[in-house]
Amino acid sequence: MEIDEFDFTQQSFRTRVAGVTFLNNDGSSRQAALTEISRGDELTLVREPNNPHDKYAVAVFTVAGKQIGYVANPTLDRRLAHHLDMGGPASCTVADLEYDGGFLAFFFKRRRRNFSCVIQITKFNHFNWQEIEPFQRESKQLEDLSFVARSTEKKDPDSAIATYREVIERVIVLDGHGTLAAAWRQARHPINRLSMLLDHVGRWQEAYDEIVRYEQFDDYYGLYKSEPEAIAARKKRLLKKLDRAK
Numbered sequence: 001m002e003i004d005e006f007d008f009t010q011q012s013f014r015t016r017v018a019g020v021t022f023l024n025n026d027g028s029s030r031q032a033a034l035t036e037i038s039r040g041d042e043l044t045l046v047r048e049p050n051n052p053h054d055k056y057a058v059a060v061f062t063v064a065g066k067q068i069g070y071v072a073n074p075t076l077d078r079r080l081a082h083h084l085d086m087g088g089p090a091s092c093t094v095a096d097l098e099y100d101g102g103f104l105a106f107f108f109k110r111r112r113r114n115f116s117c118v119i120q121i122t123k124f125n126h127f128n129w130q131e132i133e134p135f136q137r138e139s140k141q142l143e144d145l146s147f148v149a150r151s152t153e154k155k156d157p158d159s160a161i162a163t164y165r166e167v168i169e170r171v172i173v174l175d176g177h178g179t180l181a182a183a184w185r186q187a188r189h190p191i192n193r194l195s196m197l198l199d200h201v202g203r204w205q206e207a208y209d210e211i212v213r214y215e216q217f218d219d220y221y222g223l224y225k226s227e228p229e230a231i232a233a234r235k236k237r238l239l240k241k242l243d244r245a246k
Helices: 030-034 074-085 129-151 157-175 179-184 191-200 204-215 227-245
Strands: 002-006 010-018 042-047 058-062 067-071 090-099 115-124
Touching (some): 030 115, 042 074, 067 074, 067 115, 074 179, 129 179
Antiparallel strands (some): 010 115, 042 090
């Protein structure tokens, strides 16, 4: 990835398009689509949050609606996907087209193997704050509730458990408003604290059930880095406790 320009209102960078030699789902050739575009042509970026291979996938299309591949850089892929999910606008143009056959491929067709494409993307930091503000406000309230729950875990675990469950229900509702709402949620899902607390007070079945429920939830924001491993280990321990209790 090559950054061309950065300021507070926009950021421009260049990267390659991945998957240009594959066929599209409709059987059309991406290589054929590349022959129909030139340097400077506008392209369209399309988010694919349900892509089975990469939930941050951003597809690249010509203005004629023909896919030429995907944004290639994994780090850029994630950041760009999040920007688009947050409602941020972006433009994309063809920066360069190259033949895999090397320099002579420009002069001798028999040396031409496959096209590759370099694109320039510009992210604009303009958002519809009026639309976003309710999601930000709800997220802040959920963060405050989680703080209250954690501060009462020792002196009133039942109250903390109830508060964590309220947070979870409201997280589910918030994310249910769509990708835009989920992308602006900063409050974490409190499954780690809730399952740990339920485990500590001996409510093992509830702790296990909450973990299973979380595993079925598409958590856009995700957990803290160390939490997935801790939750997986807790789930195994809970299973052993539940088996011994039978």
